[in-house]
Amino acid sequence: MNARRSGKDHHIFHLGPREKDLLFQTIKLYPLVPASHYQLSKSKNAAQSDENQRLLDESLAEQRQQNRKQVLELLNDPQRLRETKSGFELKLAPTQMEWLLQVLNDVRVGSWLSLGEPEPGKEPELTEQNARFLLAMELCGAFESMLLAALGIRESPGWMNG
Protein backbone atom coordinates (compact mmCIF):
# COMPACT_ATOMS: atom_id res chain seq x y z
CA MET A 1 0.00 0.00 0.00
CA ASN A 2 1.45 3.34 -0.98
CA ALA A 3 0.17 6.82 -1.55
CA ARG A 4 -0.37 7.51 -5.24
CA ARG A 5 -1.36 11.14 -4.94
CA SER A 6 -2.79 13.51 -2.40
CA GLY A 7 -5.16 16.37 -3.05
CA LYS A 8 -6.82 18.88 -0.76
CA ASP A 9 -9.93 16.73 -0.43
CA HIS A 10 -8.60 13.22 -0.67
CA HIS A 11 -5.69 10.81 -0.71
CA ILE A 12 -5.39 7.98 -3.20
CA PHE A 13 -3.56 4.79 -2.27
CA HIS A 14 -2.53 1.86 -4.40
CA LEU A 15 -2.94 -1.62 -2.96
CA GLY A 16 -1.80 -4.87 -4.46
CA PRO A 17 -4.42 -7.65 -4.44
CA ARG A 18 -2.77 -9.37 -1.44
CA GLU A 19 -2.50 -6.06 0.43
CA LYS A 20 -6.18 -5.40 -0.14
CA ASP A 21 -7.08 -8.82 1.27
CA LEU A 22 -4.85 -8.27 4.29
CA LEU A 23 -6.30 -4.81 4.94
CA PHE A 24 -9.85 -6.15 4.73
CA GLN A 25 -9.11 -9.17 6.93
CA THR A 26 -7.51 -6.89 9.50
CA ILE A 27 -10.25 -4.28 9.77
CA LYS A 28 -12.87 -7.03 9.98
CA LEU A 29 -11.51 -7.64 13.50
CA TYR A 30 -12.73 -4.21 14.64
CA PRO A 31 -13.54 -3.49 17.45
CA LEU A 32 -10.98 -5.46 19.40
CA VAL A 33 -10.23 -3.38 22.50
CA PRO A 34 -12.67 -4.34 25.29
CA ALA A 35 -15.00 -1.51 26.30
CA SER A 36 -13.89 -1.96 29.92
CA HIS A 37 -10.35 -0.94 28.93
CA TYR A 38 -11.21 2.74 29.00
CA GLN A 39 -11.25 4.59 32.31
CA LEU A 40 -11.85 8.29 32.75
CA SER A 41 -9.44 8.60 35.68
CA LYS A 42 -6.89 6.59 37.65
CA SER A 43 -7.84 8.24 40.94
CA LYS A 44 -10.99 7.64 42.95
CA ASN A 45 -12.03 11.22 43.34
CA ALA A 46 -15.47 12.07 44.58
CA ALA A 47 -15.92 14.41 41.64
CA GLN A 48 -15.48 11.46 39.33
CA SER A 49 -18.96 10.11 39.41
CA ASP A 50 -20.20 6.92 37.87
CA GLU A 51 -22.29 9.17 35.66
CA ASN A 52 -19.16 10.62 34.03
CA GLN A 53 -17.81 7.14 33.38
CA ARG A 54 -21.16 6.12 31.94
CA LEU A 55 -21.08 9.10 29.57
CA LEU A 56 -17.59 8.13 28.43
CA ASP A 57 -18.71 4.55 27.83
CA GLU A 58 -21.71 5.73 25.82
CA SER A 59 -19.66 8.16 23.76
CA LEU A 60 -17.08 5.51 22.89
CA ALA A 61 -19.77 2.92 22.12
CA GLU A 62 -21.41 5.36 19.70
CA GLN A 63 -18.05 6.09 18.07
CA ARG A 64 -17.35 2.38 17.67
CA GLN A 65 -20.74 1.86 16.09
CA GLN A 66 -20.07 4.62 13.56
CA ASN A 67 -16.60 3.28 12.78
CA ARG A 68 -17.99 -0.25 12.43
CA LYS A 69 -20.55 1.08 9.95
CA GLN A 70 -17.77 2.74 7.95
CA VAL A 71 -15.77 -0.49 7.98
CA LEU A 72 -18.75 -2.44 6.63
CA GLU A 73 -19.33 0.18 3.93
CA LEU A 74 -15.71 -0.08 2.84
CA LEU A 75 -15.84 -3.87 2.83
CA ASN A 76 -19.13 -4.12 0.97
CA ASP A 77 -19.06 -1.23 -1.49
CA PRO A 78 -17.08 -2.12 -4.61
CA GLN A 79 -17.13 1.52 -5.72
CA ARG A 80 -14.83 2.51 -2.86
CA LEU A 81 -12.01 0.57 -4.44
CA ARG A 82 -11.25 1.04 -8.12
CA GLU A 83 -9.62 -1.93 -9.74
CA THR A 84 -6.49 -1.17 -11.75
CA LYS A 85 -4.10 -3.28 -13.82
CA SER A 86 -1.85 -3.94 -10.84
CA GLY A 87 -4.35 -3.99 -7.98
CA PHE A 88 -6.72 -1.44 -6.48
CA GLU A 89 -6.98 2.28 -5.85
CA LEU A 90 -8.43 3.36 -2.53
CA LYS A 91 -9.66 6.94 -2.31
CA LEU A 92 -9.98 8.41 1.18
CA ALA A 93 -11.26 11.82 2.28
CA PRO A 94 -9.57 13.36 5.37
CA THR A 95 -12.41 12.21 7.66
CA GLN A 96 -12.14 8.69 6.25
CA MET A 97 -8.39 8.73 6.93
CA GLU A 98 -9.19 9.55 10.56
CA TRP A 99 -11.69 6.73 11.08
CA LEU A 100 -9.43 4.26 9.32
CA LEU A 101 -6.55 5.27 11.61
CA GLN A 102 -8.85 4.85 14.64
CA VAL A 103 -9.99 1.43 13.43
CA LEU A 104 -6.46 0.23 12.68
CA ASN A 105 -5.14 1.40 16.04
CA ASP A 106 -8.01 -0.24 17.89
CA VAL A 107 -7.13 -3.53 16.23
CA ARG A 108 -3.41 -2.93 16.93
CA VAL A 109 -3.95 -2.15 20.63
CA GLY A 110 -6.54 -4.92 21.00
CA SER A 111 -4.11 -7.42 19.45
CA TRP A 112 -1.35 -6.23 21.77
CA LEU A 113 -3.65 -6.72 24.78
CA SER A 114 -4.53 -10.21 23.52
CA LEU A 115 -0.82 -11.01 23.29
CA GLY A 116 -0.31 -10.11 26.95
CA GLU A 117 1.01 -6.56 26.39
CA PRO A 118 4.56 -7.51 25.35
CA GLU A 119 7.26 -4.86 25.72
CA PRO A 120 8.90 -3.62 22.49
CA GLY A 121 11.52 -6.03 21.23
CA LYS A 122 10.25 -8.88 23.38
CA GLU A 123 8.60 -11.82 21.71
CA PRO A 124 5.12 -12.57 23.01
CA GLU A 125 4.33 -16.08 24.10
CA LEU A 126 2.57 -17.39 21.04
CA THR A 127 -0.15 -19.99 21.08
CA GLU A 128 -2.40 -21.38 18.42
CA GLN A 129 -5.12 -19.04 19.66
CA ASN A 130 -3.20 -15.76 19.78
CA ALA A 131 -0.75 -16.07 16.86
CA ARG A 132 -3.16 -14.28 14.51
CA PHE A 133 -3.02 -11.23 16.77
CA LEU A 134 0.72 -10.82 16.22
CA LEU A 135 0.11 -10.66 12.49
CA ALA A 136 -2.80 -8.25 12.95
CA MET A 137 -0.73 -6.00 15.23
CA GLU A 138 2.14 -5.80 12.75
CA LEU A 139 -0.15 -5.27 9.77
CA CYS A 140 -2.02 -2.46 11.50
CA GLY A 141 1.28 -0.77 12.32
CA ALA A 142 2.38 -1.00 8.70
CA PHE A 143 -0.93 0.35 7.33
CA GLU A 144 -0.97 3.14 9.91
CA SER A 145 2.56 4.17 8.94
CA MET A 146 1.55 4.40 5.30
CA LEU A 147 -1.51 6.51 6.06
CA LEU A 148 0.52 8.79 8.34
CA ALA A 149 3.29 9.14 5.75
CA ALA A 150 0.66 10.37 3.29
CA LEU A 151 -0.23 13.02 5.87
CA GLY A 152 3.43 14.03 6.03
CA ILE A 153 4.13 12.44 9.42
CA ARG A 154 7.26 10.32 9.51
CA GLU A 155 9.49 9.18 12.31
CA SER A 156 12.37 11.56 12.95
CA PRO A 157 15.87 10.16 13.67
CA GLY A 158 16.10 12.46 16.71
CA TRP A 159 13.16 10.71 18.39
CA MET A 160 15.27 7.72 19.31
CA ASN A 161 17.90 9.78 21.14
CA GLY A 162 17.65 10.38 24.86
Place this chain on the structure above:
Amino acid sequence: MTDAATTEVLPDVGREEETKDKSSLEPAWLVICWNDPVNLMTYVTHVFQTVFGWNKQKAEHHMLQVHRQGKSVLARTTMEKAEHYVHQLQKYTLHATMEAES
Protein backbone atom coordinates in the same frame (compact mmCIF):
# COMPACT_ATOMS: atom_id res chain seq x y z
CA MET B 1 6.23 3.60 22.68
CA THR B 2 8.94 2.76 25.19
CA ASP B 3 9.87 0.25 27.83
CA ALA B 4 10.25 2.94 30.48
CA ALA B 5 8.31 2.14 33.64
CA THR B 6 5.06 4.03 33.91
CA THR B 7 5.25 5.15 37.49
CA GLU B 8 1.82 6.31 38.46
CA VAL B 9 2.33 9.55 40.30
CA LEU B 10 -1.16 10.74 40.95
CA PRO B 11 -2.07 14.20 42.09
CA ASP B 12 -3.23 14.62 45.66
CA VAL B 13 -6.97 14.82 45.89
CA GLY B 14 -9.49 15.92 48.43
CA ARG B 15 -7.82 19.21 49.22
CA GLU B 16 -9.96 21.70 51.12
CA GLU B 17 -11.30 24.48 48.99
CA GLU B 18 -10.58 28.01 50.08
CA THR B 19 -13.21 30.70 50.02
CA LYS B 20 -11.90 32.94 47.25
CA ASP B 21 -13.18 34.02 43.89
CA LYS B 22 -14.96 31.61 41.56
CA SER B 23 -11.85 30.69 39.55
CA SER B 24 -9.98 29.54 42.64
CA LEU B 25 -12.97 27.47 43.75
CA GLU B 26 -13.15 25.69 40.45
CA PRO B 27 -10.75 22.75 40.59
CA ALA B 28 -8.28 22.34 37.76
CA TRP B 29 -8.05 19.05 35.97
CA LEU B 30 -5.04 17.61 34.25
CA VAL B 31 -5.39 15.69 31.02
CA ILE B 32 -2.66 13.07 31.08
CA CYS B 33 -1.52 10.73 28.35
CA TRP B 34 0.20 7.56 29.59
CA ASN B 35 2.60 5.45 27.65
CA ASP B 36 1.37 2.35 25.86
CA PRO B 37 4.41 0.87 24.10
CA VAL B 38 2.27 -0.43 21.25
CA ASN B 39 1.35 3.00 19.88
CA LEU B 40 3.47 4.32 17.02
CA MET B 41 5.28 7.58 17.77
CA THR B 42 4.01 9.02 14.49
CA TYR B 43 0.46 8.04 15.39
CA VAL B 44 0.62 9.70 18.82
CA THR B 45 2.04 12.88 17.23
CA HIS B 46 -0.80 12.91 14.72
CA VAL B 47 -3.46 12.41 17.38
CA PHE B 48 -2.10 15.26 19.52
CA GLN B 49 -2.12 17.55 16.49
CA THR B 50 -5.66 16.53 15.58
CA VAL B 51 -7.23 16.66 19.05
CA PHE B 52 -5.51 19.80 20.37
CA GLY B 53 -4.77 21.59 17.10
CA TRP B 54 -1.09 21.81 18.03
CA ASN B 55 1.72 22.35 15.58
CA LYS B 56 4.08 19.48 14.84
CA GLN B 57 6.79 20.75 17.19
CA LYS B 58 4.51 20.92 20.24
CA ALA B 59 2.88 17.59 19.43
CA GLU B 60 6.30 15.94 19.11
CA HIS B 61 7.45 17.47 22.40
CA HIS B 62 4.54 15.88 24.30
CA MET B 63 4.81 12.61 22.39
CA LEU B 64 8.49 12.36 23.41
CA GLN B 65 7.57 13.08 27.04
CA VAL B 66 5.15 10.17 26.95
CA HIS B 67 7.77 8.01 25.26
CA ARG B 68 10.65 8.86 27.61
CA GLN B 69 8.95 9.65 30.92
CA GLY B 70 5.93 7.38 30.74
CA LYS B 71 3.38 10.19 30.71
CA SER B 72 2.76 13.78 29.72
CA VAL B 73 0.36 16.39 31.04
CA LEU B 74 -1.36 17.62 27.89
CA ALA B 75 -3.73 20.19 29.35
CA ARG B 76 -4.77 21.86 32.60
CA THR B 77 -8.37 22.84 32.29
CA THR B 78 -11.92 22.61 33.64
CA MET B 79 -13.57 19.29 34.34
CA GLU B 80 -15.87 19.62 31.34
CA LYS B 81 -13.07 20.30 28.88
CA ALA B 82 -10.86 17.63 30.43
CA GLU B 83 -13.63 15.09 29.88
CA HIS B 84 -13.93 16.20 26.27
CA TYR B 85 -10.21 15.78 25.62
CA VAL B 86 -10.06 12.39 27.33
CA HIS B 87 -13.00 11.22 25.19
CA GLN B 88 -11.26 12.40 22.03
CA LEU B 89 -7.93 10.77 22.91
CA GLN B 90 -9.59 7.50 23.84
CA LYS B 91 -11.44 7.45 20.52
CA TYR B 92 -7.95 7.08 19.04
CA THR B 93 -7.18 4.30 21.58
CA LEU B 94 -4.64 6.38 23.45
CA HIS B 95 -4.29 5.75 27.18
CA ALA B 96 -5.55 9.08 28.53
CA THR B 97 -7.09 10.03 31.84
CA MET B 98 -8.06 13.15 33.75
CA GLU B 99 -6.78 13.75 37.26
CA ALA B 100 -7.56 16.48 39.78
CA GLU B 101 -4.66 18.87 40.22
CA SER B 102 -3.10 18.70 43.67
